Amino acid sequence: xxxxxxxxxxxxxxxxxxxxxxxxxxxxxxxxxxxxxxxxxxxxxxxxxxxxxxxxxxxxxxxxxxxxxxxxxxxxxxxxxxxxxxxxxxxxxxxxxxxxxxxxxxxxxxxxxxxxxxxxxxxxxxxxxxxxxxxxxxxxxxxxxxxxxxxxxxxxxxxxxxxxxxxxxxxxxxxxxxxxxxxxxxxxxxxxxxxxxxxxxxxxxxxxxxxxxxxxxxxxxxxxxxxxxxxxxxxxxxxxxxxxxxxxxxxxxxxxxxxxxxxxxxxxxxxxxxxxxxxxxxxxxxxxxxxxxxxxxxxxxxxxxxxxxxxxxxxxxxxxxxxxxxxxxxxxxxxxxxxxxxxxxxxxxxxxxxxxxxxxxxxxxxxxxxxxxxxxxxxxxxxxxxxxxxxxxxxxxxxxxxxxxxxxxxxxxxxxxxxxxxxxxxxxxxxxxxxxxxxxxxxxxxxxxxxxxxxxxxxxxx
Amino acid sequence: xxxxxxxxxxxxxxxxxxxxxxxxxxxxxxxxxxxxxxxxxxxxxxxxxxxxxxxxxxxxxxxxxxxxxxxxxxxxxxxxxxxxxxxxxxxxxxxxxxxxxxxxxxxxxxxxxxxxxxxxxxxxxxxxxxxxxxxxxxxxxxxxxxxxxxxxxxxxxxxxxxxxxxxxxxxxxxxxxxxxxxxxxxxxxxxxxxxxxxxxxxxxxxxxxxxxxxxxxxxxxxxxxxxxxxxxxxxxxxxxxxxxxxxxxxxxxxxxxxxxxxxxxxxxxxxxxxxxxxxxxxxxxxxxxxxxxxxxxxxxxxxxxxxxxxxxxxxxxxxxxxxxxxxxxxxxxxxxxxxxxxxxxxxxxxxxxxxxxxxxxxxxxxxxxxxxxxxxxxxxxxxxxxxxxxxxxxxxxxxxxxxxxxxxxxxxxxxxxxxxxxxxxxxxxxxxxxxxxxxxxxxxxxxxxxxxxxxxxxxxxx
Numbered sequence: 037x038x039x040x041x042x043x044x045x046x047x048x049x050x051x052x053x054x055x056x057x058x059x060x061x062x063x064x065x066x067x068x069x070x071x072x073x074x075x076x077x078x079x080x081x082x083x084x085x086x087x088x089x090x091x092x093x094x095x096x097x098x099x100x101x102x103x104x105x106x107x108x109x110x111x112x113x114x115x116x117x118x119x120x121x122x123x124x125x126x127x128x129x130x131x132x133x134x135x136x137x138x139x140x141x142x143x144x145x146x147x148x149x150x151x152x153x154x155x156x157x158x159x160x161x162x163x164x165x166x167x168x169x170x171x172x173x174x175x176x177x178x179x180x181x182x183x184x185x186x187x188x189x190x191x192x193x194x195x196x197x198x199x200x201x202x203x204x205x206x207x208x209x210x211x212x213x214x215x216x217x218x219x220x221x222x223x224x225x226x227x228x229x230x231x232x233x234x235x236x237x238x239x240x241x242x243x244x245x246x247x248x249x250x251x252x253x254x255x256x257x258x259x260x261x262x263x264x265x266x267x268x269x270x271x272x273x274x275x276x277x278x279x280x281x282x283x284x285x286x287x288x289x290x291x292x293x294x295x296x297x298x299x300x301x302x303x304x305x306x307x308x309x310x311x312x313x314x315x316x317x318x319x320x321x322x323x324x325x326x327x328x329x330x331x332x333x334x335x336x337x338x339x340x341x342x343x344x345x346x347x348x349x350x351x352x353x354x355x356x357x358x359x360x361x362x363x364x365x366x367x368x369x370x371x372x373x374x375x376x377x378x379x380x381x382x383x384x385x386x387x388x389x390x391x392x393x394x395x396x397x398x399x400x401x402x403x404x405x406x407x408x409x410x411x412x413x414x415x416x417x418x419x420x421x422x423x424x425x426x427x428x429x430x431x432x433x434x435x436x437x438x439x440x441x442x443x444x445x446x447x448x449x450x451x452x453x454x455x456x457x458x459x460x461x462x463x464x465x466x467x468x469x470x471x472x473x474x475x476x477x478x479x480x481x482x483x484x485x486x487x488x489x490x491x492x493x494x495x496x497x498x
Numbered sequence: 499x500x501x502x503x504x505x506x507x508x509x510x511x512x513x514x515x516x517x518x519x520x521x522x523x524x525x526x527x528x529x530x531x532x533x534x535x536x537x538x539x540x541x542x543x544x545x546x547x548x549x550x551x552x553x554x555x556x557x558x559x560x561x562x563x564x565x566x567x568x569x570x571x572x573x574x575x576x577x578x579x580x581x582x583x584x585x586x587x588x589x590x591x592x593x594x595x596x597x598x599x600x601x602x603x604x605x606x607x608x609x610x611x612x613x614x615x616x617x618x619x620x621x622x623x624x625x626x627x628x629x630x631x632x633x634x635x636x637x638x639x640x641x642x643x644x645x646x647x648x649x650x651x652x653x654x655x656x657x658x659x660x661x662x663x664x665x666x667x668x669x670x671x672x673x674x675x676x677x678x679x680x681x682x683x684x685x686x687x688x689x690x691x692x693x694x695x696x697x698x699x700x701x702x703x704x705x706x707x708x709x710x711x712x713x714x715x716x717x718x719x720x721x722x723x724x725x726x727x728x729x730x731x732x733x734x735x736x737x738x739x740x741x742x743x744x745x746x747x748x749x750x751x752x753x754x755x756x757x758x759x760x761x762x763x764x765x766x767x768x769x770x771x772x773x774x775x776x777x778x779x780x781x782x783x784x785x786x787x788x789x790x791x792x793x794x795x796x797x798x799x800x801x802x803x804x805x806x807x808x809x810x811x812x813x814x815x816x817x818x819x820x821x822x823x824x825x826x827x828x829x830x831x832x833x834x835x836x837x838x839x840x841x842x843x844x845x846x847x848x849x850x851x852x853x854x855x856x857x858x859x860x861x862x863x864x865x866x867x868x869x870x871x872x873x874x875x876x877x878x879x880x881x882x883x884x885x886x887x888x889x890x891x892x893x894x895x896x897x898x899x900x901x902x903x904x905x906x907x908x909x910x911x912x913x914x915x916x917x918x919x920x921x922x923x924x925x926x927x928x929x930x931x932x933x934x935x936x937x938x939x940x941x942x943x944x945x946x947x948x949x950x951x952x953x954x955x956x957x958x959x960x
Contacts, residue, residue, distance in 0.1 A: 215935040225647055226914050229661065229694045232691045276605075282715040323782075381685055384684070
């Protein structure tokens with residue numbers, strides 16, 4: 037028997053009894069959880085639950101499984117590929133109240149946290165420990181969500197992505213069992229790498245209820261720098277050379293003239309409207325000098341000018357806040373527009389070609405689209421600003437993205453460096469890895485979630 | 499209908515037709531492939547096949563699948579946990595003739611190789627490129643085998659294990675399909691991490707036929723050092739402090755007095771019979787100075803003496819050759835003995851306790867057993883020298899290992915840092931991760947290899 041909210045009545049009753057006010061079918065909350073930053077149409081869940089502990093998650097998963105109700109794990113809601121849209125209805129499970137830091141092992145450089153802890157909250161807690169958690173996707177995402185999308189961001193060139201920075205997970209599987217994917221040792225050869233299986237699974241294989249992550253020592257010295265290049269190709273080629281020479285840059289971000297214009301308007305950065313690189317260097321005082329000297333030499337060879345160095349934390353924070361604001365700054369370039377953001381990543385040797393050809397394609401398509409990128413990893417984003425009500429514009433943007441993905445794949449790259457597959461890139465995933473590989477993924481999904489309860493419709497369709 | 503060799507006749511005939519002399523039932527070859535360095539009884543395959551290309555692997559896998567014949571992928575045969583023993587008979591597939599280097603992308607620091615390329619062959623090919631492949635488990639293992647056991651070794655503290663150094667794999671699945679697990683970009687968020695699923699799967703999920711691995715720039719400068727400590731606890735505590743202070747040591751190996759004695763006899767190293775640390779540092783000239791000064795300070799605080807520095811490649815090679823020879827050197831301490839090697843890895847904060855308690859246990863058990871370890875990772879090995887024909891000795895060694903594993907697990911460590919589960923540690927795996935986690939592994943296995951053809955009986959029983 038169905039209630040008005042589309043959920044079976046006994047399910048509804050039992051969740052209500054389990055969670056009280058933390059179980060809701062209120063429209064505003066369903067709407068909040070059924071929309072995201074992407075251009076996809078809203079897809080509302082039938083209800084929203086807020087869990088406070090693992091025992092509740094187990095009960096909720098068991099009920100969803102018993103009644104065949106789709107379950108969408110939900111963190112900060114900052115994903116960009118429609119991961120949290122309830123495309124088959126069901127229950128969205130908000131995990132942000134599970135925000136406890138369960139253990140800090142400073143000597144081992146690990147922290148164990150609940151999934152609702154955000155990366156900024158974790159770093160705030162780490163203040164005064166001499167350690168930090170480096171993975172930084174821009175948004176103040178939750179650790180659970182960052183695990184699920186295999187997030188990375190500006191620091192990944194030096195410190196790796198979530199793939200390298202998750203030590204182990206505790207996961208509630210589709211049948212409501214709690215499993216631990218590993219211990220706290222730095223390495224292990226004990227059986228299948230379940231940790232890496234759940235990292236990047238986009239909530240389709242289990243609900244992450246605890247994560248142990250790697251911390252890193254705060255660098256002895258830090259220096260940030262900004263410099264302008266005569267053209268885009270020069271900026272990208274400079275990065276490629278810095279990476280190939282093995283300079284251990286901590287951050288290395290490309291910002292194109294359109295994005296600079298947006299930043300100048302939004303953050304009053306006052307930078308020349310030219311292609312820029314934003315750098316950050318971590319190390320000992322003398323190590324920093326070496327890195328900086330080498331980088332400055334290389335950048336100079338490619339015509340860089342106007343090097344601005346920032347050693348003070350305040351200046352650096354302003355710089356990186358500006359970089360992280362590009363997304364919202366860009367939206368202001370065209371008020372009312374929505375973003376379609378691309379996310380290819382290519383081998384570094386092909387990066388300059390890939391960016392060149394993409395910028396030419398954008399120009400030819402007359403698309404307003406800032407380009408920024410974690411270019412040290414070969415990853416860059418085109419943020420296409422479109423009128424979501426214009427079918428023609430959306431189609432034009434999608435066609436641009438399809439050409440960009442095809443270009444990246446032809447260069448042995450990936451359709452997504454860090455945003456994930458979600459709803460948007462399911463065909464690209466097949467183009468990238470082939471139908472046989474995606475079929476293996478489907479087999480894994482069917483083995484661990486035979487009723488297709490967990491975030492159904494994401495990564496692939498069954 | 500079965501032939502004398504235990505294999506169905508049509509299977510036998512078809513393999514014979516496919517491979518000619520590269521398919522054999524000769525006893526010496528079956529014996530060669532049915533024994534290993536471990537103390538397990540030999541378990542011979544019914545036949546051995548030598549594949550030369552992926553197409554042959556596909557045919558062989560399909561035939562095994564069709565006729566229900568177990569298939570054991572085989573590389574250099576250097577694994578220590580019985581991985582390659584044909585405990586259910588069947589066909590051992592030797593992949594060492596697939597030893598081509600398919601691509602070197604120096605600008606991207608990747609190489610794509612066939613599974614039979616050994617790590618030394620790869621590094622020999624890289625000579626003059628300024629790059630090297632760091633993962634170094636001691637033995638000249640094959641890249642395919644190193645992927646399958648998630649190998650690591652002396653360099654892992656700085657460069658990571660196979661988990662971090664495999665970019666993508668090409669795998670033949672149990673149904674004979676060829677899948678690619680990823681592209682060549684440095685990072686990707688495209689679907690489940692199939693690469694990490696096959697790394698460490700011990701040949702139970704597919705046959706690896708190509709691997710793209712990460713290369714690293716040869717360091718500008720390299721320095722090795724050896725120093726002696728007054729006691730074991732001091733040596734281990736010095737390492738823990740070096741790691742916690744973030745010194746980026748490239749290698750950091752503990753060698754106990756028993757192992758030193760073995761080395762002195764075997765390699766004429768002439769070192770005092772005290773606990774030693776062997777270090778290697780990689781970096782720029784000035785970076786090296788900083789690392790060395792800090793390490794020497796710390797070691798000095800723990801009473802280290804007799805620092806011997808080696809800057810020349812010849813001296814360094816002699817040092818690391820000696821370190822890699824510990825295994826064979828130790829066997830000479832008791833001619834005719836076999837080794838039972840342990841492999842726990844614990845969080846670095848617990849390493850000193852774990853080593854202390856283990857050495858006390860060894861003394862109490864009167865077991866001749868050198869202790870060496872990749873202590874920068876928290877990983878160490880006890881090489882128990884036993885008379886394999888003495889049930890009592892083997893039992894005593896197994897009991898010591900069981901106590902060691904229990905101790906490591908109580909410290910949130912793992913039963914295997916790098917050797918894998920194989921035959922020996924299946925119960926420890928359950929102790930470590932719980933029955934529910936191992937049940938998830940079984941579900942994955944059953945999904946991808948429903949007939950249980952691929953290296954059956956390893957990691958877990960079905």
